[in-house]
Amino acid sequence: MTMSRRTLIALSAATLPALGAASVAHAAPPGSPHSGGEQALARARVAADVLLDDYDENKAWFPSSWWNSAVALQTIGDYMLRSGDRRYLGRLDHTFERNKGPFPAGELSGDELYGNFTSRAIDDSGWWALTWITTYDLTEDQKYLDMAVTIGEFMNDFWDPSTCGGGIWWNEERTYKNAVTNGQWIRLTAELHNRIPEDTVWLERSQIAWDWYLASGMINEDGLLNDGLTDACENNGDHVYTYNQGLAVGAPLELWRATGDPQMLEQARYVADSALAEGALFADGILTEWTDVLGETTNDNHKQFKGIFLRYLMDLADTTGDDRYRDVVASQAATIWEQDRTIADRLGVRWAGASTQASPNVFDWRTQASALSALIADVPIGGVDRSLSASLAPVPVVMPDGEPRQLEVELQVAVTSRHARHVPVHLTAQGPDGWVVETEQKVQLDVPETDGRPVTARIPVQVTVPPDAADGNHLLAVSARAPGGLEFLARTAVVVARTIDFDAGTSEDAPWLFDAGGSGVTDEPGRFADGDSSFVYRFPFPAGTTSGELTVTISNQYLVDLGADGRTWTRVLAEDEPIRDASNRADHIVDLTPYLEGEDQDVYLKVSDAFPEDGWGGQVHHVSAEYGTD
Incomplete structure (x- = not known):
């Protein structure tokens, strides 16, 4: 990875109303085995929509971070594969076409981009290759697979058996061999083999890389991945980052698909189980990066690590059907939704939600993408028959002038169904004492048979702010309910300010x-x-x-x-x-x-x-x- 010239932070939830159990009644309590599939899909859809709000249409990426944009876009691809909702395919293609050329240093990345999503940071290139394979899986458009092959060939130039007996260098300067680049390489080469008919080249590369990886010493005696190797080709004892552990699950899992070798599947289980062990990467059942701990400082790279682990734990849960892994996924998703979510449905870096004034939780598009991976993983692999979600648009600041202020806030209701039906949605609006909040009591949505694309309705919510409203944040909420027990609570805040x-x-x-x-x-x-x-x-x-x-x-x-x-x-x-x-x-x-x-x-x-x-x-x-x- 490369660090951007500025370390980005996100919005703290400290100034927004705390989320209590009543405001997230549609979320399962932390630790419950499985939230309903309908609720899981609705949560993932809302979180994906929020993430895409930060997508820069002009530059066709997420602002100020090159590799993070690749991972965020792959997460959107994961969402579309899981949900059947293909609304964002155009964004992926827009990014592909807009950004496949060369760019000078500073325009999209701190590094010069050579074209075909490659740069001096070899692991940055690898994230883009994995993203384009996911896009190929969604579309079967050969150009995406061809791009992944091009990036793979670029990375292959940095496989160097003259140092440490093998391994991909982390950067063009050939200064470091580490877990992330080589975990990526194994996963990528195996994915290419599994998608290219009659391939032998990529499979051979993958198997050679796996044998080297396993013997490199980066996997320590506890089954955890330290970050890389010393100049003497020994485990450097550096931090165990969750994304490295996730790639160590995903790499042998894809090789198992390529070879059918049961030892590969067992290796994926072993690395996952090592992460789940008490005192390893989980605290009170919640995946925790070491930088998440109160008093520690996160950075733009760390913000997305946990989501990569969940991507590959989801893959392992899907492949094995093991309820142990599904239970872990469900606990992450439920806790994120209940404890790590702002009123604007922003998801933070600390999935357990801890925050102090001196060490606040952090919210931005990177943390959104990471937590979204946990919500996606909680969606049943076969999808769900129906879902209901709702969201309220952000509200501009109100500066009182001595008279009641009238606002119109847009409510969006979204419904999916595998069968054509008429879906009545009942709405109940709530606001602070002394405020008037009104909307339609029922809307009718005609939902055709669909593979996951939601049918939406946009309904105005009329709000009257009293002239004596106090400065600060004021909660508005609309509860949406549909037959079959479907329910979702949409929320937003009105900020009243006289200064x-x-x-x-x-x-x-x-x-x-x-x-x-x-x-x-x-x-x-x-x-x-x-x-x-x-x-x-x-x-x-x-x-x-x-x-x-x-x-x-x-x-x-x-x-x-x-x-x-x-x-x-x-x-x-x-x-x-x-x-x-x-x-x-x-x-x-x-x-x-x-x-x-x-x-x-x-x-x-x-x-x-x-x-x-x-x-x-x-x-x-x-x-x-x-x-x-x-």
Whole structure:
């Protein structure tokens, strides 16, 4: 893997209402053997939809992380294979066509991309190969399999028996032989063999790699995978990462499919059972990366490790039918949904949900993709006959003006059925005391016979915010119920604020975002826009606002525009030097008064990149504003 130039963090759940048992009644309690298949599918669908909200349509990836994007897209492929819901095939193809060429360093990755999804980081290339095999499995389109072969041949150039007797180098500089690259290699070569008629080349490569891997010493006496080898070709005793353990399950499992050798299947079981042993990779029954522990610090790489383990544990559970593995999967899924989920259905890095002010749980698209793998694994392998899910759209900030405020929030209800039927869905809306929340009591969905694509209905929810609503987060919920015991609770939060004062790139800035625009967030904290990406904040000033002044703390290569409608812009700040080290970080005061002429008194702030070719765009650290009214 390669580290991006900035370490990204995610939104903390600390500022959102805690999730109690009542708010997730459709989730099974932690530790229960199996949640219902209908509920499992509904949860996975909602989590997948949330993940795709972060997909950058322009760059055709997930912002600011190359290998993480490959793993997230494979997870979406896993979801489609498991659920039958093929809505996102276009995203996978868009990524393939948009990003298969070469790119300079900094545009999509910190490294130069050579084309065909290859770079100096050999394991980054391997993740993309596995993603395109999953896409081939979904579509049977030969171009995806051909790309995986191309990437495989690129990786094969880094198989080197002159050092440690074999193994793939981790990077182009040939500095390290490690578990992730070689676990990938075995899985990839076996997958290629199993999809290419009359192949012998890839199978031979896979078997040679497996024999080397098993003898390398990376699997320690406890059956756990340390990260790699020393220069003396000995186990380096480095951390046991969950994704390495997962690949050590998935690699022999795919080789078992290729050869029928029962020892391969037993090896996959052995590595999985070693991970499940008390005190190994699980704490109180929940998969736990060592960086998840309170007081430890995660990073962008660690955020997706556990999902890779669950991908291959799912494969083992499917292959063996062993209830022990299915029970583990069900426990992960139930605990994530109950304890590791924000009100916006964001899933965090700590699946047990632990969080403190000093060591908060972390939520972003990487953690979403990882936890989604556990939800996908909990969906029965044969699918389900029907499902019901519901979600409420995010709500803009409300800045009170002394009068009741009317909002319209969109509710989306989604139903699947293997048989054509008319499905009545009953809705019940709830809001804070003193608020009025109204929606239709019943909607009727005509569901044709389908292989998993949901039929959706979008229903307006009318909300009246009282003028004396307190500042803070206010929970809205709509319960959706359908015949046969199907039920799902959709939730969102209305943020009421009489002041504007927030750190960018934290949970504080999310409600003010009008358009995230492919931006990224950092642990400084800050929100940044590189290349042709940008982001826009919306400030909905109260009626009667006549003047305003905004202070923005910003650094690096920024462009700042203001507008009254979110479409037309006036440039107010610009950095004319290609600064990359935030040495120009400063507070800038801009006058908002000329932009308060619109009917709704909204003002929009747009941040973009002054030098889009080098990937060091404007980074906002803090925003505050003062305003005057009649």
